[in-house]
Amino acid sequence: MIVDVKNLNKSYGKHKVLNDLSFKIEKPQVLALIGPNGSGKSTLMNCMMNLISFDSGEIEILGKSNKDYEIFREVSFLKDNRVLYPYLTGFDHLKYICDIQKIPQERIEEVIELADIGSFYKKIVSSYSLGMKQRLLLAMALCNNPKLILMDEPLNGLDTDSIFKFRDLIKNLGENNTTILISSHSLNELDYITNDILFLKGGSVIYEDIEIYKQTEYRIFLENSDDMKVLQNFLDTNSENIKYQIKEAENSIIFNLKDSKINQVLSFIYENNIKIKKILAKTYGAEDRYRKIFALD
Ligand SMILES: Nc1ncnc2c1ncn2[C@@H]1O[C@H](COP(=O)(O)OP(=O)(O)O)[C@@H](O)[C@H]1O
Ligand SMILES: [Mg+2]
Numbered sequence: 001m002i003v004d005v006k007n008l009n010k011s012y013g014k015h016k017v018l019n020d021l022s023f024k025i026e027k028p029q030v031l032a033l034i035g036p037n038g039s040g041k042s043t044l045m046n047c048m049m050n051l052i053s054f055d056s057g058e059i060e061i062l063g064k065s066n067k068d069y070e071i072f073r074e075v076s077f078l079k080d081n082r083v084l085y086p087y088l089t090g091f092d093h094l095k096y097i098c099d100i101q102k103i104p105q106e107r108i109e110e111v112i113e114l115a116d117i118g119s120f121y122k123k124i125v126s127s128y129s130l131g132m133k134q135r136l137l138l139a140m141a142l143c144n145n146p147k148l149i150l151m152d153e154p155l156n157g158l159d160t161d162s163i164f165k166f167r168d169l170i171k172n173l174g175e176n177n178t179t180i181l182i183s184s185h186s187l188n189e190l191d192y193i194t195n196d197i198l199f200l201k202g203g204s205v206i207y208e209d210i211e212i213y214k215q216t217e218y219r220i221f222l223e224n225s226d227d228m229k230v231l232q233n234f235l236d237t238n239s240e241n242i243k244y245q246i247k248e249a250e251n252s253i254i255f256n257l258k259d260s261k262i263n264q265v266l267s268f269i270y271e272n273n274i275k276i277k278k279i280l281a282k283t284y285g286a287e288d289r290y291r292k293i294f295a296l297d
Contacts, residue, residue, distance in 0.1 A: 019203030035200030131162025
């Protein structure tokens, strides 16, 4: 078990921020934490990292209580760049972290590579852009080769290029079995990073029917209206029991399908010489899910 948060409650005065919140991270993954401003994302992360106290509940990280200092040998928290020293270089920061944690110096070269800061780690931090600072923070967070990294809004304020870069770095780490919990406002950006999302609403985690999001909505426009019947018949008799909707005026058919199943439909279309005008495919992203959960539509 990587993270096990049980019945967490946290209030500021009369304001209940976390309300009996529970969730688990059982296997290595990149998990997004999404909720509107003030929904408690930072509070949750700060509680997990034992930086603030909570009223009741339990938090276990890597099988130990979060109050056990030992876990921080295998956990990192990327919070904000106020921890950086403007008059020191990136290298100085990495050396400092490795020295105090007794991490071999060889690791410095590895994290320079992993966080892609090779072109500027020798310069002083006051000359860095926001994106460069974020990458230095990531390099610092990677020094202890963590199993779990918490990132609180790491994409905030980054320009487009830096977002692309940071997003790819996170994806790479995820593919190498580092667990990352990342909070963000940039819903579209998160789609490139992960489909696994914890939504925070009313102080608790909202679980959704995740299956729908593993599907794609296809809209197939046909050349001939006669072919519509043929295709309809195929969908009706298909063992997958595909539900569809016909738009007669534009001669199109709309259905949701697991990505692996679209080949069956396309093979049928091909074998029956059905002429296609165009196909549109739409996946359900973080934004669609956010709209549904927070009832914005
Ligand atoms: N130190 C504090 N004292 C009082 N209220 C706080 C404090 N920190 C956060 N809050 C309140 O708790 C709520 C959640 O804040 P926060 O965890 O920062 O949300 P998020 O990170 O999702 O924007 C907000 O309403 C905020 O005003
Ligand atoms: Mg916050």
